[in-house]
Amino acid sequence: MRTFDFIRDAVLPQYRERVAEYLVQYESVLLSDPAPSPELARDTANQLRGYLRGLNTTRVLGMADLEELDRRLADTWL
Secondary structure: OOHHHHHHHHEOHHHHHHHHHHHHHHHHHHOOOOOOOHHHHHHHHHHHHHHHHHHHHOOOEOHHHHHHHHHHHHHHHO
């Protein structure tokens, strides 16, 4: 499953629409063609990791999902 699809599925249903609006911004940078510079990809991935930690803190996203997503982001863009 693609990382952004996994994020959308991990978010509680009542928050998916709002979170999807934010994800589009990250997705447009990280999945752009041509690929972003390594610095921009790393910075954007780190911002997304922080956003996901915030979702976890507010219980919009589960801890197990956060750990898997953090690993995927690190493996793909860091």
